Amino acid sequence: MNLITLSEFILQRQVEYPKAKGEFTRLMHHLGVAAKIVHKKVSKAGLVDILGSIGNINVQGEDQKKLDVFAHEEFTEMMLASEECCGIASEESEQIVCSPNPHTKEGGYVICMDPLDGSSNIDVNVSVGTIFSIYRRLSRRGENPALEDFLQPGDEQVAAGYIIYGSSTMLVYTTGKGVHGFTLDPSIGEFCLSNMDMKTPKKGKIYSTNQGNFAHYPEGIKEYIRYCQEDDPASKRPYTLRYIGSLVADFHRNMLKGGIYIYPETVSNPNGKLRLLYECNPIAFLSEQSGGKASTGYERVLSIKPLELHQRIPFIVGSAEMVDMLEKFIQEKSSIK
């Protein structure tokens, strides 16, 4: 049996980087361990109330913690403990998370992450995920990281990926040399290579958006959605609407099958809803590496110079020809104004 685990795969790849000293390999190893711990917790999510009520087990303990807080604590502790990551920007923390450990301050990487994406789906047993984005620090080693380490354009990402806690748990990542997927085999507790060099179709039949917000969408997006719904068998329309409300799960499906994900600016979210650093940039990197595209409607996501940690942007990602077409719809409408 030719079974390649995540750690084995990363080790094998290390030779492609002649100057590598094993720091990134160690970082990814720790990330894989944290992913397994969070996977365990997510798979027990429905039991939390039952366990809590029987003899008050863990009433004050971590079982009662919200899962996104648990995931935040688990990933930050594990990544800082690797001593390769000197700081973390997380959706669950206003400020950068660092460590007083002098060895951790020597770490050469910083991480931006959404510890639990799609968290409203947890209570109803629907897929959620974790998103991560890794940069080389710009500040001097030996000190806490600086804000500028985190505010690098997505093009500077060393690696990015996600863990999807779905019908099976998968870790999908890229270092800029293709997108690779690993499925967790719970019987041996290992992420095993299952999807080598994933590629997305140039065009698909799925569009994913919170169509309940339609009335608040910009005109170009409304036009495109009407286009998706039009009857034109020659171009395989109407397309299929699929929307889970977990970016990770919606993106994962669309990457495999071909499709487009749209979260534009709306009245309640005038800059869009999704966060540039730990949702859009990592997903955009994965998308481009699989042959897709990611855009705000006006510019390529990975070219944006971030201004703040929790910055939001309008986000369109998916099959290249679909993103190109939506950009045209948006830009034509805005030029008429």
Ligand code: AHG
């Ligand atoms: P999070 O759970 O990390 O806050 O992210 C939720 C995000 C994203 O995953 C999802 O696609 C989107 O919010 C859903 O938003 P709506 O409920 O507004 O559609």
Ligand code: MN
């Ligand atoms: Mn999220």
Ligand code: MN
């Ligand atoms: Mn989240």
